[in-house]
Amino acid sequence: MSSPLPIALFAMNPVHLPELFPPRLMTRLQELVRIDPALVVRDFSDPAAAATLARAEVLVTGWGCPPVDARVLAAAPRLRTVLHAAGSVRHLVGEAFWDRGLTLSSAVEANALPVAEYTLAAILLAGKDAFGLRERFRSERVHPGPTDYATVGNLGRRVGIVGASRVGRRVLELLRPFDLSVSLYDPYVDAAEAAVLGAAPLPLDELLRTSDIVSVHAPDTPETHHMLSRERLALLPDGGVLINTSRGALIDHTALTEELVSGRISAVLDVTDPEPLPADSPLHRLPNVFLTPHIAGSLGNELARLGGTVVAELERMAAGLPLAHPVHRTTLANSA
Known part of the structure; x- marks a missing residue:
């Protein structure tokens, strides 16, 4: 009997979700984790997200995600990894995140x-x-x-x-x-x-x-x-x-x-x-x-490349492989 899929939660500005995860990618994502596309968190204190956050093993984050601070971590005791469908993560996680030994991946290379x-x-x-x-x-x-x-x-x-x-x-x-x-x-x-x-x-x-x-x-x-x-x-x-x-x-x-x-x-x-x-x-x-108005980074159909990076990381996790694009505590200070 196969083990149940890990529970995941979207945390970002929901306006980006359809472009980050168009139908093909969303389908594949839902084959890898249990995630509700209708529940996209912009405030971790939102009562509507509390139950899912308490059971989530994976956070799929993006632009507009609030910091994953000590308060959020306390509300997410089963959290194992954060997969960021964007570039910089400098303001996303802090010392409490690293102290708990969680893993973090960023789509900075794709961006x-x-x-x-x-x-x-x-x-x-x-x-x-x-x-x-x-x-x-x-x-x-x-x-x-x-x-x-x-x-x-x-x-x-x-x-x-x-x-x-x-x-x-x-x-x-x-x-x-x-x-x-x-x-x-x-x-x-x-x-x-x-x-x-x-x-x-x-x-x-x-x-x-x-x-x-x-x-x-x-x-x-x-x-x-x-x-x-x-x-x-x-x-x-x-x-x-x-x-x-x-x-x-x-x-x-x-x-x-x-x-x-x-x-x-x-x-x-x-x-x-x-x-x-x-x-x-x-x-x-x-x-x-x-x-130009800050257009060099991923826009429009290019956002699917960032979502694809998250899906690929989940496939690696499902296969027992390490993350392909990990972010490490020691290098974060010199990163964008």
């Missing part, structure tokens, strides 16, 4: 894929000066002359990657087929590992000074707050392009705004500080700023 794809597109378009030439074409309604293309092109373009995070590593992988000169700054990556990743290791200041295009992929931690300071932004060469798909707080936005208003550099910004920007921010209007 890194569309961010890296957005970044690759931004790098290649920036190398062709597509953003600047589009603005000029829209304004003047005539094609630029041949001399206007003297500095355009991706052959040998110098690209600097700040941070060998999961996104940063995926970007480096995607850049390999192109004729680019790629450098990397990451204090946790040595020269041998950088070579494997296909990049030349450089100190941050040297990377900024010698790159035509800089793309930021470091985690948002106290150590990285405003890592691109006024002094470091000044190191970017005239005509350089800064791409940020990580977090706005990594850059001193007052200094960045001044640089962009001056026209000395350009930027592709999917994240800002604050987010969203005030309506009167000049970044909304500058021709040398390509601003």
Whole structure:
């Protein structure tokens, strides 16, 4: 006789559930755990969730999930694991979670894929000066002359990657087929590992000074707050392009705004500080700023990739295998 399926509970903003778990994935999920798609918790103190939480062995979490703190853990004595159908888990669990010896998985790797794809597109378009030439074409309604293309092109373009995070590593992988000169700054990556990743290791200041295009992929931690300071932004060469798909707080936005208003550099910004920007921010209007509303991460049909990661983890658990994408207490401080 087969053992009963473990009981699981959704905890997230329910608006995301249909895209994270479309019918095919929801069917497979319910073959692996007993879970009610109509019960999606946004507040663990909700009496409607108390009985299920008390019996749950698995929490399937996502954007909008409240912290799994000591109070929640006390109400969930049978809980064994949390499977997060999103990226960052830094604010999801605390010391009480780790002290109880629970396991945690994140779909951060799956979420890194569309961010890296957005970044690759931004790098290649920036190398062709597509953003600047589009603005000029829209304004003047005539094609630029041949001399206007003297500095355009991706052959040998110098690209600097700040941070060998999961996104940063995926970007480096995607850049390999192109004729680019790629450098990397990451204090946790040595020269041998950088070579494997296909990049030349450089100190941050040297990377900024010698790159035509800089793309930021470091985690948002106290150590990285405003890592691109006024002094470091000044190191970017005239005509350089800064791409940020990580977090706005990594850059001193007052200094960045001044640089962009001056026209000395350009930027592709999917994240800002604050987010969203005030309506009167000049970044909304500058021709040398390509601003998008935090769309690089998983959206629309890409969310199913995150739900698929949760389903795959449950399949591994059912087979007695360890989690494929575990989050460990020791590495969480340096994670996004």
